[in-house]
Amino acid sequence: MATSVDLPERIRCTEMSDNQLRAMIEREAKALGLTAEEAVSRVRKGDIGANYLWLDLASLVRLLYG
Amino acid sequence: MTRDRPGDVFRQFRDHISRLLNQTITDAPLSLAYRKDGLFAQFAFRDDSDFPMVAPLFSRGLFLAVSQQLEVEPQPDETWRLRTMEYNYHLLEGPSPDSRWIIRWEYKSHSRQRNEHPRHHVHLAAVVDTPAGRMDFDKLHLSTGWVTIEEVIRFLIAGGWSEAQGEQLGRGTNKERGPFQEMDGQEYLDASLPD
Numbered sequence: 153m154a155t156s157v158d159l160p161e162r163i164r165c166t167e168m169s170d171n172q173l174r175a176m177i178e179r180e181a182k183a184l185g186l187t188a189e190e191a192v193s194r195v196r197k198g199d200i201g202a203n204y205l206w207l208d209l210a211s212l213v214r215l216l217y218g
Numbered sequence: 219m220t221r222d223r224p225g226d227v228f229r230q231f232r233d234h235i236s237r238l239l240n241q242t243i244t245d246a247p248l249s250l251a252y253r254k255d256g257l258f259a260q261f262a263f264r265d266d267s268d269f270p271m272v273a274p275l276f277s278r279g280l281f282l283a284v285s286q287q288l289e290v291e292p293q294p295d296e297t298w299r300l301r302t303m304e305y306n307y308h309l310l311e312g313p314s315p316d317s318r319w320i321i322r323w324e325y326k327s328h329s330r331q332r333n334e335h336p337r338h339h340v341h342l343a344a345v346v347d348t349p350a351g352r353m354d355f356d357k358l359h360l361s362t363g364w365v366t367i368e369e370v371i372r373f374l375i376a377g378g379w380s381e382a383q384g385e386q387l388g389r390g391t392n393k394e395r396g397p398f399q400e401m402d403g404q405e406y407l408d409a410s411l412p413d
Contacts, residue, residue, distance in 0.1 A: 166251050166268070167225060173253070176268065183269075183315075198331070202322065202341075204262070204283035205315040207306050208270040211260040211287050215253060 173216040180209040192217070224290045227298045228252050228259040231288065235261070235367055239273070242371050243380040244282065246273030258303075259288045272313050275380035281317070282374070283308040284367065303327045307370045309379070319343060323365045335359035 166172075174188070181191035183205060195213045200206040228250055236248040249268065252259035262285040265271045272281040287304040307323040322341040326333075339359035346353045374380040 166249065167254050168251050170253070173251075176251075179269065201315075202319075203315040204272060204285065204306070204308060205270055207283075207285050208260075208262050211262075211285060211304070212251070214287065215251065215256070215258055215260060218258070 168215065170216060173212055177209060177212050177216065180205060180212070184209070224255060224257055224259070224298060225252055227290050227300050228261075228288055231300055232259075232261045235284075235286075238368060238371060239284070242382050243275050243374055244273035245276075246271065248284070257290050261286055261288075272308075272310055272317075274313070275374065277381040278379055280320070280379055281310040281313050282370075282380075283310060301327075303330055305365070305367075307365070307367065309374075323362065323370065325365070333359075336361035338362045338364055340365075 168176075177191065178188040181188045184191060184201075186194070191209055192213050194200055195210045200210055232248060232250040239246070239248060246263045248261055249264040250259060250261040263271050263273045263283065270283075270285075272283045274281055283306065285304075285306045286302055289301045289303050290298040291301065293299055302325070304326045305324070307321075308319050309321040310317045310319050312318070319341075320343050323339075324341070325338045328337060336359055338361065340362050341358070342355035342360065344355045346355065375382045
């Protein structure tokens with residue numbers, strides 16, 4: 153079980169570069185059976201699934217493209 | 219919140235939420251992602267390869283997906299105001315994105331998307347037959363107030379859906395502030411008010 157003692161090891165903060173964000177989007181899109189371009193297009197149309205993978209991908213797209 | 223850079227504000231809020239989760243219902247790591255000096259950030263549970271995951275709840279076999287999108291706005295006094303633009307708390311039966319969900323608490327700011335349905339709402343995996351017809355709570359957007367992760371943690375523990383780390387709950391002592399006492403503070407809740 154986590155305790156306050158080991159908490160710092162579980163904290164992750166990542167200042168992302170654009171390339172890192174693109175790579176993450178591509179990987180999550182692939183897991184959904186899509187290319188990155190297809191996934192970004194669907195996010196922009198609001199045509200996304202309700203599961204956590206889609207939600208994460210949509211938030212990464214917003215981070216990258218605003 | 220008063221910090222020099224947006225990243226500091228995001229980290230402060232994420233650290234608070236991560237601490238609450240890790241001291242109560244799960245030991246899964248909550249990861250924050252943001253662009254350098256960007257005004258947006260998001261956090262979610264991620265595995266060691268930075269792929270999104272759900273958090274297994276202590277002992278009860280259920281899983282929780284958490285994601286929030288945050289934004290900071292510069293204030294005239296050179297501080298930053300933190301806003302939650304979107305939250306999603308999904309209670310699931312399994313770890314896969316395709317796993318059956320049980321409850322989905324969701325919010326999306328009007329500035330992100332304008333809808334006819336309540337922007338703060340919950341979906342339930344339930345259908346109720348009524349004299350007027352079926353109420354499909356899977357698809358209906360059942361209105362809620364502003365739901366914090368603190369309230370979701372309380373719901374899961376009080377309902378017996380997750381075992382809590384009892385010694386971490388801070389019951390009965392003022393020397394060590396437990397997460398529930400921290401939850402009762404307003405500092406962070408106020409800092410993440412919806413628009």
